[in-house]
Amino acid sequence: MIYSVDVxxxxxxxxxxxTDRVADAVSNLFPNAELEHEAGQLVAETHTLDPFSDRLHEQEILDTARREFEKRKTEEGFSFALKKQAAFKGVVNFAVGNPDELGDIDVHVTVREPSVDEFIAHIAPPTEDGRPVDTDRRD
Known part of the structure; x- marks a missing residue:
């Protein structure tokens, strides 16, 4: 299946x-992202979430990820926030509740192909007993 997304x-x-440490935090979870420095923030863009999906699988947090994606899902895509300090260590930690005093990493995903639900299932497939149900995708 072909995926067309803007992140x-x-x-x-x-x-x-x-600034370089914040850039490292973003690059650790989104290695394909192109970073730009803007006043008071870093902005990055990528067209794949496969490396991020790999982290979700490695950390075995697919159900948590899917819940977070569903919370802020629209017809066009979804968004979520990540803790900066965990990202610096290469760990996915979703930001819930009040933002960290250093601010969270905000991620906005626009999905053109396939549907938003299908793309969410691709990067964070449903699980059964903690294992992805879609065995065609990964081990």
């Missing part, structure tokens, strides 16, 4: 932070 990642850079 926009925005990470605030506070005065007390080193």
């Amino acid at each position: 926009r990642i925005v990470a605030p850079v506070r005065d007390t932070e080193v």
